[in-house]
Amino acid sequence: MAGKIVSIHSFRGGTGKSNTTANLASQVALTGKRVGVVDTDIQSPGIHVLFGLDEQKMGKTLNDFLHGKATIREVGFSVGDNPGDGEGLVKLAGKNLFLFPSSIKGGDISQILREGIDFNMLNEGLQTAITEFELDYLFIDTHPGLNEETLLSIATSDILIIILRPDSQDLQGTSVTVDIARSLDVPNLFLMVNKALPKYDFAGIKSDIEKQFQATVTSVLPLSFDMAENASKDLFSLRYPDHEWSVALKKVVPYILEAK
Amino acid sequence: MPGLFDRLDKEIKDSQKDGGMSPLDIAKLPPSLRKIMRLMLRELQMGYPRMCEVMDAMPEQDRLTRDELDSALSDLTEQFWLIRIGKKEKAIYKVNLRRKAGSTLAAGIWSAIDAKIKKPPESLK
Numbered sequence: 001m002a003g004k005i006v007s008i009h010s011f012r013g014g015t016g017k018s019n020t021t022a023n024l025a026s027q028v029a030l031t032g033k034r035v036g037v038v039d040t041d042i043q044s045p046g047i048h049v050l051f052g053l054d055e056q057k058m059g060k061t062l063n064d065f066l067h068g069k070a071t072i073r074e075v076g077f078s079v080g081d082n083p084g085d086g087e088g089l090v091k092l093a094g095k096n097l098f099l100f101p102s103s104i105k106g107g108d109i110s111q112i113l114r115e116g117i118d119f120n121m122l123n124e125g126l127q128t129a130i131t132e133f134e135l136d137y138l139f140i141d142t143h144p145g146l147n148e149e150t151l152l153s154i155a156t157s158d159i160l161i162i163i164l165r166p167d168s169q170d171l172q173g174t175s176v177t178v179d180i181a182r183s184l185d186v187p188n189l190f191l192m193v194n195k196a197l198p199k200y201d202f203a204g205i206k207s208d209i210e211k212q213f214q215a216t217v218t219s220v221l222p223l224s225f226d227m228a229e230n231a232s233k234d235l236f237s238l239r240y241p242d243h244e245w246s247v248a249l250k251k252v253v254p255y256i257l258e259a260k
Numbered sequence: 261m262p263g264l265f266d267r268l269d270k271e272i273k274d275s276q277k278d279g280g281m282s283p284l285d286i287a288k289l290p291p292s293l294r295k296i297m298r299l300m301l302r303e304l305q306m307g308y309p310r311m312c313e314v315m316d317a318m319p320e321q322d323r324l325t326r327d328e329l330d331s332a333l334s335d336l337t338e339q340f341w342l343i344r345i346g347k348k349e350k351a352i353y354k355v356n357l358r359r360k361a362g363s364t365l366a367a368g369i370w371s372a373i374d375a376k377i378k379k380p381p382e383s384l385k
Contacts, residue, residue, distance in 0.1 A: 116359055
């Protein structure tokens with residue numbers, strides 16, 4: 001089979017899903033792999049910001065593809081050819097990283113809400129992106145919670161990474177997602193803990209959560225004010241590669257590269 | 261005059277209007293069919309010989325006999341979870357995913373929202 005689909009999911013919002021997806025995809029692209037990032041959070045898109053895109057720079061979008069106004073080839077934006085100005089982003093110059101953004105125009109979002117989504121078309125777009133761009137990995141940034149787009153991305157994933165905070169609501173929601181992923185036979189199911197208070201025992205968190213879900217916790221990332229201060233203006237792990245958040249994030253990469 | 265491609269395309273589109281499956285429906289299937297459905301989602305379509313090949317490669321306890329596979333495919337096609345093009349050994353199958361329904365809010369609400377979105381707020385002028 002062609003490239004692998006890596007879905008990044010969280011049951012609740014605010015877990016740092018888009019930031020994690022953008023940074024992980026970029027770290028994998030830095031290893032020389034061909035990587036795509038799709039924003040299937042069509043109702044509230046945001047990952048394009050991390051790659052330095054705004055409404056003016058954004059060309060064709062996933063919405064155009066879903067409405068038959070563009071091919072997936074036209075939607076793919078080469079980050080390697082247009083890396084933006086951020087100190088972290090410029091490290092992606094020349095890398096094979098492609099973004100498939102969702103539209104941030106109010107009219108396009110309301111059209112999707114009003115008319116619904118053709119999932120046959122969405123799935124065709126995901127699979128065609130892999131073949132046309134010869135991707136090794138396609139990262140899917142999903143909408144938090146469980147909706148139909150998320151279920152589709154879970155059902156087609158080779159690797160599912162569920163992000164959670166060490167918080168009771170997150171833990172409960174994660175157990176629902178883990179059950180669904182298992183019932184859909186996702187071959188590689190991983191967890192990643194984000195926003196853990198530095199005073200916590202990270203090794204203890206890892207072992208407790210692994211025991212609770214019988215799944216591998218790839219890494220525990222600290223709650224970081226530096227990361228918050230970055231305010232999605234740049235790719236944090238590329239700009240500050242030695243920061244503890246970046247070091248913890250980079251521990252996830254081998255799980256992706258070594259997954260069967 | 262419409263060609264073969266147009267006719268097949270119309271046939272697929274007509275079938276898709278009649279329903280389809282949710283990704284969650286895959287979870288209800290037996291393991292062997294689940295695997296085939298997942299593969300079909302990835303490969304977009306699958307010929308019958310390839311499906312038999314995948315089935316034969318499965319662990320014995322999960323494997324379906326040819327009769328069981330044919331009957332399952334026939335059921336799934338009747339439910340419009342699968343779309344079949346062609347017959348018997350030459351059949352090609354595609355998964356038919358149910359469309360996500362649009363909002364049931366009154367149309368007037370959407371046109372009001374669209375009008376608001378198109379008109380920038382006074383503070384941005």
